[in-house]
Amino acid sequence: MAFRTTIKTITALGFCLGVCLSTQSSRAQDASGVLVNQNSAGILNFSQPESAIKAYQIDNFLSELYNNNLFNGSIAVVDRGNLIYHQAYGWANFAQKDTLSLDTPFHLASVSKQFTAMAIMILKEKGKLSYDDDICKYLPELPYGGVTIRNLLHHNSGLPDYLNANLPVLQFFPKKELITNDDLIKYFSVRKPKLLFKPGTQAAYCNTGYVFLASIVERVSGESFAHFLHHHIFQPLDMKSTFIYNSRNIETQISQDTVLVATDTLLEAYNELKVETTIKIQTRIKTVPKRRAYGYELSFPYPNGFELNDFHPYDGIAGEKSVCASTADLIKWDQALHNNALVSASTFKEAIRPSSVADHGHYKYGFGWKIFSDQPHKIFHAGLYAGFKTYIQRNLKDQTCIIVLSNRSIRGRVLAIADAIDDILEGRPYKGIKATKVEKSTLHTFKQKYWIDYAKR
Numbered sequence: 001m002a003f004r005t006t007i008k009t010i011t012a013l014g015f016c017l018g019v020c021l022s023t024q025s026s027r028a029q030d031a032s033g034v035l036v037n038q039n040s041a042g043i044l045n046f047s048q049p050e051s052a053i054k055a056y057q058i059d060n061f062l063s064e065l066y067n068n069n070l071f072n073g074s075i076a077v078v079d080r081g082n083l084i085y086h087q088a089y090g091w092a093n094f095a096q097k098d099t100l101s102l103d104t105p106f107h108l109a110s111v112s113k114q115f116t117a118m119a120i121m122i123l124k125e126k127g128k129l130s131y132d133d134d135i136c137k138y139l140p141e142l143p144y145g146g147v148t149i150r151n152l153l154h155h156n157s158g159l160p161d162y163l164n165a166n167l168p169v170l171q172f173f174p175k176k177e178l179i180t181n182d183d184l185i186k187y188f189s190v191r192k193p194k195l196l197f198k199p200g201t202q203a204a205y206c207n208t209g210y211v212f213l214a215s216i217v218e219r220v221s222g223e224s225f226a227h228f229l230h231h232h233i234f235q236p237l238d239m240k241s242t243f244i245y246n247s248r249n250i251e252t253q254i255s256q257d258t259v260l261v262a263t264d265t266l267l268e269a270y271n272e273l274k275v276e277t278t279i280k281i282q283t284r285i286k287t288v289p290k291r292r293a294y295g296y297e298l299s300f301p302y303p304n305g306f307e308l309n310d311f312h313p314y315d316g317i318a319g320e321k322s323v324c325a326s327t328a329d330l331i332k333w334d335q336a337l338h339n340n341a342l343v344s345a346s347t348f349k350e351a352i353r354p355s356s357v358a359d360h361g362h363y364k365y366g367f368g369w370k371i372f373s374d375q376p377h378k379i380f381h382a383g384l385y386a387g388f389k390t391y392i393q394r395n396l397k398d399q400t401c402i403i404v405l406s407n408r409s410i411r412g413r414v415l416a417i418a419d420a421i422d423d424i425l426e427g428r429p430y431k432g433i434k435a436t437k438v439e440k441s442t443l444h445t446f447k448q449k450y451w452i453d454y455a456k457r
Helices: 007-025 051-067 109-125 149-154 181-191 207-221 225-234 327-338 345-351 413-425 437-441 443-450
Strands: 027-029 035-037 073-079 082-089 091-093 250-269 272-289 296-298 306-308 323-325 363-365 370-372 378-385 388-395 400-406
Touching: 051 073, 051 082, 051 413, 073 327, 073 413, 082 327, 109 149, 109 207, 109 225, 109 323, 109 345, 109 378, 109 388, 149 207, 181 207, 207 225, 323 327, 327 388, 327 400, 388 413, 400 413, 437 443
Parallel strands: none
Antiparallel strands: 027 035, 073 082, 073 400, 250 272, 296 306, 363 370, 370 378, 378 388, 388 400
């Protein structure tokens, strides 16, 4: 079914729309129930006449999804360089009733690959490596001579994907709680699984290649992958909520109290009083898990409706996933790419040049980006891991960006949401989204236990 909001209706609301949307997008509940300011990513901008109309349509569309148990997550929309919509819906942690904010980090899943590719580009610009270097130059234990860094970036290496069920990686490390990059390199060096095809002749999406790229970053730079990304990407771009994820991420919290120890009267006369007060400062230091969104599956007949799906032994592997970021930080990332803040325009242009081979007709591979074959100015990537589903799409012609992050695994739903938003931005009718059987069966539980009335915030 197609929907289109009438211009007459929009015009009537146009005067107050900017204020209403800014208020809605900047307020949510924290764990204690107190309303807090969310909008740290920037002020909504309706400088273009039609921006408010688009934002109103997007808000109607997403509010309907959320109110009917069809979405839990955070969304940002940049239209022609202006942030016109930014809103978080639902919970970061259902059990603790911790609401999502615009600064809440989500596990980006495969959207992380663009950060791994950027790390390689930074090292290439510094003259530390070449895209055409053989990977065995940096990972000599691997039996894959003839595979280049460029092959890994373009997904045409021929390496088998370690997530394929035919590769028993977990069985190779039966006693390990977390598998790491070094473990995966050991597996491929010992088991030596064969290439699927000659490098550069075909393409097949391969998570293994981006794990190896992260390890190459470590060996070339002498830094851990997490530290390299923080030092060279996240910190320079002020992406304060972004980090490399694993199940052991913690942060240090420091609090101080002033304690009165003693008060002594040293001199007392009819016109003078001298008092000496002794105090001390008590410092408390504790470590707590980093605040982030937890992943869930919508389940039935589980009594709570939302089943935690947040840990996997592969959480210790980085490069192909592993980046945890908020929509607020991804807006900064999008703008930094437009402004060539990390690498030169020529370097990034090569990253979004499609490879000559691809395994899908409607898109081709760049460096950490997929590129629509019929619209090469549109680059995108989706991610799916545990309870997370993510998507980012950038239009290089008009500086439009759509970011959709969900911590409720909804399979193809995130793509459908992004497509509808893209239709709204382009002035086309958009398709509504029908509830699945499990969404219908858990709607009552959602309304009773988890629904937040954002219209009143």
